[in-house]
Amino acid sequence: MKNDSQIFGIRAVIEAINANQTIDKVFVQKGLQGALSKELMDLLNDQHITYAFVPVEKLNRLTRKNHQGVVALTSPIIFADLENLVMNVIESGETPLFLILDQLSDVRNFGAIIRTAECTGVHGIIIQKKGGAPVSADTVKTSAGAIFKMPICKVDHIKDAVFYMQGSGIQVVAATEKTEQTIYQADLTLPTAIIMGSEGKGVTSSLLKMVDQKAKLPMFGSIGSLNVSVACGAFLYETIRQRL
Known part of the structure; x- marks a missing residue:
């Protein structure tokens, strides 16, 4: 039933x-x-x-x-095909901007990221079929309906999406504290896919070895990390700032 x-x-x-x-x-x-x-x-x-x-x-x-x-x-949505989505964005003449979510598990964080992504002109979000947060009623609610306007692609492995992005001329930037480069030093005016990691582990080490750039947000407090949806918002708005 x-x-x-x-x-x-x-x-x-x-x-x-x-x-x-x-x-x-x-x-x-x-x-x-x-x-x-x-x-x-x-x-x-x-x-x-x-x-x-x-x-x-x-x-x-x-x-x-x-x-x-x-x-x-x-699922309340129909998932988009990654190859078709990327091809359509490139053919539109717009500068591609994608999000790749690496094992994000909290549905509310997922919904908040979708909402911010829609507000900042992200062309699509890529998630893995296994291990990530489901598209649930809580996701829909937290996204404030943005989920129905944001293409979401499911892939077997995040690595496949990274390879495809790079092969399509889209740089892949990992949001990670494991780098000396800050977000303000990264060139986000280029076609870009930003990887956000899971709440507990961040971007997995195998993906960090594959990306084109790594960037971090400067931190001045005693707590060493931000909520992933907050960090994602900072990355996306820095991208907008550079592109404007």
């Missing part, structure tokens, strides 16, 4: 997938057995739908309904 942004029950989730409904993530109870559950898992893998094995307590917190060990979160 369906309840707003949730679908619960094995058969209901299978039917939703077969009906081409946009599924953001599926939570499956650990140890779930049976022919129907195997059919579901085969379908999730075939369709490359993100899923996670969780204890039954997690499912019970998501819904009080008879979930039969499966709860799916539906």
Whole structure:
């Protein structure tokens, strides 16, 4: 059955997938057995739908309904194709500006970033299929509706998006404290994709080795980091300042 942004029950989730409904993530109870559950898992893998094995307590917190060990979160948006989006922006003659979110996990931070991105003219946001914050009702609410105006792309691996950006003539800039260069020294007038890292770990070290530039915000207080959505806003408005 369906309840707003949730679908619960094995058969209901299978039917939703077969009906081409946009599924953001599926939570499956650990140890779930049976022919129907195997059919579901085969379908999730075939369709490359993100899923996670969780204890039954997690499912019970998501819904009080008879979930039969499966709860799916539906997406309120249709995700954009990365290659088509980048090509369209380049052909428009505008200077590309993209955000890449590396394992961002908090839905409210995600929503706040989407809102700021829409206000600052970002052309699209790229997220990874697995490990990131889902597009949930909280994301929609925090974005103040901006999510319906902002193209969002899902990729299997963030590295693939970085390679594609670089191959398309778009520099990739990582927001990280692991550099001596400040944001004010980076040239953001060029076609740019900015990587923002997760709340706890920042941009992963493997991505830092791939980027064209690394930049940080100067910090003068005793606390060593900013909330990721605040930091993202600072990066985007410095980009606007330079481009104006």
